[in-house]
Amino acid sequence: MNIILFGPPGAGKGTQAKELIKVFNIPQISTGDILREAIAKKTNLGMEAKKYMDLGNLVPDEVVVGLVEERLKEADCQNGYILDGFPRTVTQAEFLDKITNIDKVIALNVPNGEIVERITGRRTSKKTGKIYHIKYNPPVDENEEDLIQRDDDTEVAVIKRLENYDKQTLPVLAYYKKKNKTVIVDGTRNPMEITKELIEILGN
Numbered sequence: 001m002n003i004i005l006f007g008p009p010g011a012g013k014g015t016q017a018k019e020l021i022k023v024f025n026i027p028q029i030s031t032g033d034i035l036r037e038a039i040a041k042k043t044n045l046g047m048e049a050k051k052y053m054d055l056g057n058l059v060p061d062e063v064v065v066g067l068v069e070e071r072l073k074e075a076d077c078q079n080g081y082i083l084d085g086f087p088r089t090v091t092q093a094e095f096l097d098k099i100t101n102i103d104k105v106i107a108l109n110v111p112n113g114e115i116v117e118r119i120t121g122r123r124t125s126k127k128t129g130k131i132y133h134i135k136y137n138p139p140v141d142e143n144e145e146d147l148i149q150r151d152d153d154t155e156v157a158v159i160k161r162l163e164n165y166d167k168q169t170l171p172v173l174a175y176y177k178k179k180n181k182t183v184i185v186d187g188t189r190n191p192m193e194i195t196k197e198l199i200e201i202l203g204n
């Protein structure tokens, strides 16, 4: 089962993907995580990508499609995968169609008003990668988790990311709607409720 989790920054793609991979036993492929790993390792690609990411801009298509193409060849993707944060432009979606077949696109719908608060309050555990929110989903023990904040989770960068989402990424939703593969899900509810609905949709 090849799935795309679609939605604006902070819609809960990562949060939901981490639950779904346990249920369906397929990997989460987050282009954001792959790029952040490259930044942490200070590779040339990572340093180049950082310039775009910190400003809230998209990394050029030719860089990202190459990363995804390589990742999808790995053994753990042979029974399916959950794409989180890819494709983000119509060019990326067209590329994906050339190399694989997508079964379902799940679009998490969250209004812009909620996004800024979600993103500026997001913290990630350095130890486990688990995603928290200082208000909505705080960890039991903050020190134990070694929480970090992403460099692009500033208010200025989030506003830019939302602008870019509307301009460059929303057309991808129209692209998949035409193919009748899209299900829109209300992403404003409790995360567990959303996970339950996603499992039902994908289980069918």
Ligand code: AP5
Pocket: 007, 008, 009, 010, 011, 012, 013, 014, 015, 016, 030, 031, 032, 033, 035, 052, 053, 054, 056, 057, 058, 059, 060, 061, 064, 084, 085, 086, 087, 088, 089, 092, 118, 119, 121, 122, 123, 131, 132, 133, 134, 136, 137, 152, 161, 187, 188, 189, 190, 191, 194
């Ligand atoms: P990426 O890492 O993909 O970031 P994003 O798409 O902006 O999405 P986020 O990770 O910010 O949000 P999310 O939807 O995963 O939400 P989360 O579950 O964490 O990309 C980062 C950058 O990399 C891009 O800007 C770009 O530069 C580059 N990039 C990546 N892919 C690219 C591509 N394909 N092409 C070009 N460039 C690319 O949740 C957010 C917060 O909300 C958390 O605190 C969470 O606890 C909370 N939360 C989650 N669900 C709920 C809920 N239901 N109720 C209340 N709070 C919730």
